[in-house]
Amino acid sequence: MDYTISSVDRALRMLQALSxxxxxxxxxxxxxxxxxxxxxxRILYTLEAQGYVTKDADRSYRLGFxxxxxxxxxxxxxxxxxxxxxxINDIYERIRxxxxxxxxxxxxxxxxxxxxxxxxxxxxxxxxxxxxxxxGGGPKVMLANAPCxxxxxxxxxxxxxxxxxxxxxxxxxxxxxxxxxxxxxxLSEADLDDDKRxxxxxxxxxxGEVVAAISVTAPEDYLQGARLDETRDLVLQTVxxxxxxxxxxxxxxxxx
Amino acid sequence: MDYTISSVDRALRMLQALSxxxxxxxxxxxxxxxxxxxxxxRILYTLEAQGYVTKDADRSYRLGFxxxxxxxxxxxxxxxxxxxxxxINDIYERIRxxxxxxxxxxxxxxxxxxxxxxxxxxxxxxxxxxxxxxxGGGPKVMLANAPCxxxxxxxxxxxxxxxxxxxxxxxxxxxxxxxxxxxxxxLSEADLDDDKRxxxxxxxxxxGEVVAAISVTAPEDYLQGARLDETRDLVLQTVxxxxxxxxxxxxxxxxx
DNA sequence: CCTCCGTTTTTCATTGTGCGAAACAGTGTT
DNA sequence: AACACTGTTTCGCACAATGAAAAACGGAGG
Numbered sequence: 001m002d003y004t005i006s007s008v009d010r011a012l013r014m015l016q017a018l019s020x021x022x023x024x025x026x027x028x029x030x031x032x033x034x035x036x037x038x039x040x041x042r043i044l045y046t047l048e049a050q051g052y053v054t055k056d057a058d059r060s061y062r063l064g065f066x067x068x069x070x071x072x073x074x075x076x077x078x079x080x081x082x083x084x085x086x087x088i089n090d091i092y093e094r095i096r097x098x099x100x101x102x103x104x105x106x107x108x109x110x111x112x113x114x115x116x117x118x119x120x121x122x123x124x125x126x127x128x129x130x131x132x133x134x135x136g137g138g139p140k141v142m143l144a145n146a147p148c149x150x151x152x153x154x155x156x157x158x159x160x161x162x163x164x165x166x167x168x169x170x171x172x173x174x175x176x177x178x179x180x181x182x183x184x185x186x187l188s189e190a191d192l193d194d195d196k197r198x199x200x201x202x203x204x205x206x207x208g209e210v211v212a213a214i215s216v217t218a219p220e221d222y223l224q225g226a227r228l229d230e231t232r233d234l235v236l237q238t239v240x241x242x243x244x245x246x247x248x249x250x251x252x253x254x255x256x
Numbered sequence: 257m258d259y260t261i262s263s264v265d266r267a268l269r270m271l272q273a274l275s276x277x278x279x280x281x282x283x284x285x286x287x288x289x290x291x292x293x294x295x296x297x298r299i300l301y302t303l304e305a306q307g308y309v310t311k312d313a314d315r316s317y318r319l320g321f322x323x324x325x326x327x328x329x330x331x332x333x334x335x336x337x338x339x340x341x342x343x344i345n346d347i348y349e350r351i352r353x354x355x356x357x358x359x360x361x362x363x364x365x366x367x368x369x370x371x372x373x374x375x376x377x378x379x380x381x382x383x384x385x386x387x388x389x390x391x392g393g394g395p396k397v398m399l400a401n402a403p404c405x406x407x408x409x410x411x412x413x414x415x416x417x418x419x420x421x422x423x424x425x426x427x428x429x430x431x432x433x434x435x436x437x438x439x440x441x442x443l444s445e446a447d448l449d450d451d452k453r454x455x456x457x458x459x460x461x462x463x464g465e466v467v468a469a470i471s472v473t474a475p476e477d478y479l480q481g482a483r484l485d486e487t488r489d490l491v492l493q494t495v496x497x498x499x500x501x502x503x504x505x506x507x508x509x510x511x512x
Numbered sequence: 513c514c515t516c517c518g519t520t521t522t523t524c525a526t527t528g529t530g531c532g533a534a535a536c537a538g539t540g541t542t
Numbered sequence: 543a544a545c546a547c548t549g550t551t552t553c554g555c556a557c558a559a560t561g562a563a564a565a566a567c568g569g570a571g572g
Contacts, residue, residue: 001551003301005530007559011264012306019329026520038561041521045259050268051361057463059520059568063330065361065368071327072384073275074319105307105321112321128328207313257522261559263530282549292532297550315539315549 010035011043015063018053023060071128080212081113083245084203087238088113088214095231097218102138102200103211104146105130107153109139117218134159134173135166137188137198138215144180145202145210148256151177166191181254185236187228190220197223199231201239206247214239266291267299271323274309279316327384336468336502337369340459343498344369344470347490353474358394358456359467360402361386363409365395373474390415390429391422393444393454394471400436401458401466404512407433422447437510441492443484446476453479455487457495462503470495 010033017032018024024032030040044061047053051066075081084101092099092115101113108130133143133154143154159168167173180186185201192198200215216223216231223231266289273288274280280288286296300317303309307322331337340357348355348371357369364386389399389410399410415424423429436442441457448454456471472479472487479487 003298003550004305005263005267005298005302007261007263007529008267008299008302009306011261011267012303012308015326016306019326019333022333027518036561037520039559042259042261042559043264046261046264047268049260050265050272052268062333063326065330065334065359065366068327068330068334068368069361069366069384069386070271070275070319071324071330074321074324074327075384077275077278077318078321078324103321105325110321110325112324128325128331130325259521263558283547293549294532294551295530298530 007039007043010039011047014040014043014047015052015067018061018063022062023056025060029061075112078112080203080205080246084113084212084214084242087242088115091115091214091216091234091238094234095216095218097216097222097231100138100215100217101203102142102213102215104133104142104150107133107150107157109133109136109142111138112212131192132160132162135162135188136192136215137186137200137217138213139192140177140188141180141186141200141202141213141215142210144177144186145255151256162192163190163194165189177256185232187223187232193217195220199223199228199235201235203239203246204243204248204252206249208248208251208253210253211246214242263295263299266295267303270296270299270303271308271319274317274319278318279312281316285317331368334368336459336461339501340369340468340470340498343494344371347371347470347472347494350490351472351474351487353472353478353487356394356471356473357459358398358469358471360389360398360406363389363406365389365392365398367394368468387448388416388418391418391444392448392471393442393456393473394469395448396433396444397436397442397456397458397469397471398466400433400442401511407512418448419446419450421445433512437512441488443479443488449473451476455479455484455491457491459495459502460499460504460508462505464504464507464509466509467502470498 013033014029017029021028021032026037026040026044030037033040035043044053048055051064053061054064055061088099088101096117098117099115100111102109103112110130111127114127131139133139143151155170155174159170159173161168167176185199188198190196196217197220198215198217200213202210203212203214205211214235216235269289270285273285277284277288282293282296282300286293289296300309304311307320309317310320311317344355344357352373354373355371356367358365359368365388366386367383370383387395389395399407411426411430415426415429417424423432441455444454446452452473453476454471454473456469458466459468459470461467470491472491
């Protein structure tokens with residue numbers, strides 16, 4: 001049964017639209033969301049009254065401070081993030097490369113925790129940004145362990161090319177996902193960011209389900225030979241410990 | 257005229273309630289928000305469908321990743337934060353003490369940007385947390401420059417005591433606010449955190465309205481003598497530069 | 513300064529959506 | 543096994559939300 005309250009649903013989509021098109025006005029947002037102008041106006045009015053959106057002098061709208069504060073609360077409330085933070089810091093202190101905690105959010109990945117390398121190497125992932133499921137170390141680990149419907153949807157959908165090495169062939173990708181599930185870790189090579197490699201492994205919770213991935217993303221010449229092995233071992237030890245901290249008892253759930 | 261959509265309004269209050277009472281269930285949230293159980297259930301259902309809230313195995317609700325991601329977008333969209341970040345970093349690099357950017361949000365303050373001192377001294381403010389308007393350096397600067405109705409509401413409302421030195425007398429506070437407006441800066445002494453002082457000054461935007469405060473919060477023995485003067489000058493220079501960057505043309509708006 | 517055009521705000525009658533109340537189905541507690 | 547408690551489901555009614563269209567506003571250009 002569907003208990004969705006349509007006006008609330010629209011309001012949430014409005015926030016989403018606003019996060020993608022900041023600085024737009026009533027008409028533009030109405031078109032974007034498919035709401036009528038009256039609906040749009042009233043939704044924005046309601047959101048503004050509580051500070052979730054802000055109206056500029058030129059009547060363009062942006063997300064407001066309330067949205068930001070709520071987001072910060074959400075971050076604090078996440079048991080996953082709280083549990084992962086020290087582990088992510090540990091890895092970072094040892095190798096001083098980009099360390100990411102990634103979750104799947106619908107058909108995208110989101111980086112929910114990031115310790116960035118000080119050289120500020122440009123990497124695709126950014127704090128709180130979403131990315132694809134089919135490219136990158138963490139993303140492919142999440143995809144390999146996602147419910148079958150999600151995997152199928154991605155494999156049959158468009159596989160956007162990010163670099164020369166992005167895997168855009170469904171069959172190759174399908175085989176790789178199988179390998180990732182078997183190996184329990186994955187090394188991705190410049191398929192999302194040029195000249196970058198990622199070592200990633202899955203984090204499981206008490207139910208055995210994969211809830212996140214930890215990934216170390218570094219220049220290609222760093223993740224090689226002995227350092228690659230060390231990094232892989234470090235990541236594997238860490239996901240193991242973190243999973244246990246989340247209540248995992250060694251009974252993985254495997255999809256597809 | 258009031259164009260509020262009541263169901264959307266309730267949904268937003270639900271998110272707010274959830275940020276205050278994470279891990280509660282339908283009944284508890286219904287009581288907290290004053291919504292009926294059906295309303296509460298349906299609102300949570302709608303919020304969950306889009307990932308704004310998450311239902312745990314024990315049917316308790318928490319804010320979800322979508323809320324977090326939206327909050328991160330909101331932070332990126334804020335021209336104030338974007339403009340302030342380098343300035344806050346500058347101050348931090350020079351003095352290595354807590355540097356805060358504070359805004360007023362209704363009857364509270366919120367810390368929207370924070371460079372914390374590495375000694376991890378416990379201070380009241382935390383990233384994305386709200387605080388009172390009548391105690392603390394940044395907060396009092398915001399209160400002094402808030403619309404009269406807000407000032408009156410705070411002065412006639414309860415002035416919570418945080419430390420021995422918190423100013424709880426309305427008349428003393430009123431006089432101090434007047435002084436803060438005249439001086440254009442403020443030194444608060446252990447009225448929110450024991451053994452801590454704050455030097456704070458207001459940031460204005462193109463309209464001349466005070467939109468934020470920059471505050472340096474440090475141990476009492478740091479903010480003394482010559483160092484106090486230096487810090488005050490540094491903060492004053494910085495708010496001046498930031499205000500100009502925001503379009504301020506030297507025409508302050510003064511309330512009360 | 514005035515005019516025009518696009519956008520936002522307001523109004524109002526109609527209708528379909530969201531609502532309350534109460535029954536039902538789980539969960540775990542005594 | 544019975545209970546107490548929370549969460550889920552149903553249903554008809556009322557009024558909140560809606561669409562359409564008019565009014566007000568504001569900025570651009572002459």
